[in-house]
Amino acid sequence: MDRPPVSRGFKSKRQAPEAVRLPPGQYLTTDFPVLSAGPTPDIRVADWKIALQLGGSLLGKWTWDEFEALPQTTITVDIHCVTKWTKLSTVWQGVSFDDLLKVVGLSEPPDAYVMAHCDGGYTTNLPVADLVAGKAMIATRYEGLPLAPAHGGPARLLVPHLYFWKSAKWLRRLRFMPKDEPGFWESRGYHNYGDPWREQRYDGD
């Protein structure tokens, strides 16, 4: 591949050692920007339910209190948004995807793909392999506090090794599916998988 042209007069701000944790094309932020396709929904936990589905059938369904009573996991991870910001060492608490499978009595995932469905009609697709073995959770707390609505509260999917649009906000349903299908951004020009380390931002990357 051709070397990119040098931008006349652009000075390097190469930084160490955080730069090692920065995927290509990303920059560090200490802020927590908000990006969503539409308005932030007003969700009351009293009316909130979350479901795990296999095709059309229900594997499990939880109210807020039931979900809060499930085994809790806390993880510290770096997150990478396709709009170029990366935030290091963010702390999340919630229910791991592995625990969710255990709770419904599954020793292994029944299908190879999952579609996440959210309030406001947003969807995103993921290979199950990217959700198991501690790779993903349904997060309800950020930095020890209930997740703010603008950041996806009361509950969002968290798949930190992929671009952050895969960590769908306002999650209501995870549906196993035998074949991959594109979700919301995936059918609007964004990459189907979204690995930040391979800079898979857009279709064809």
Added chain:
Amino acid sequence: MTETDAPLQQPRIAWQTGRVQAIVAETSRVKSIILQPANWSGHWPGQHVDIRLTADDGYQAERSYSIASPPEEKLLTLTVERVEDGEVSSYLLDELRVGDALEFRGPIGRHFIWSQTRGGPICLVAGGTGITPLMAMLRHRRRSPAPIPASLIYSARSLAEIVYRDELDTMARGDRDLRLVYALTREHPSDWNGHRGRVNEALLAESSFRREQNPIFFICGPTGFVEGVSSMLVKLGFDPLAIRTERFGPTGA
């Protein structure tokens, strides 16, 4: 083309080098960069490009910028605002000169887009430089023989910070189907007869469209602005699925 019929595999949106044709100072903090792309197959109003800067040691920085020009124009206009400590915006505003090469790729995004064929009416709500992608929509609309009814509610700190003001005023004069409302949040002339203060529910209700007209909303601006406006519109009874948003900048949270 509809937004959901794209096949899974598309060709990669390749990096290309554009030539800077002109730089226009819009306000004290904002400039428009007019680029001649090497290769451009058109875009939808509302789409953006990624810019990539490379230093001589190989260090790179990338940022996204909305396209302000309509698809009908051959040159691409990007409008850039100074961001505090922004390494890319300060380069584009202070260092970049006419004739320089600028690496970019695009067009990107198929959600925050509009064209005449999608219908309306459309209500555009801009906070500060959030006007940029909305300007591409208005410039495109103006070139249509039968422009769709539109309204623009544009919030800025002061008159001097309104980007594209002359062009917007000219556009609105002589176009009965375009309603233009400025909201000035910090400073306004003593004889100002536009809106004073932040965009509020009353202004949105009187300056947008009636619910029965099923307007499509495009809101772009800083996070707090977009959060505020979009939740007011939902409260006013507009369909949340007809409200498209693009947020930028810090949250303060």
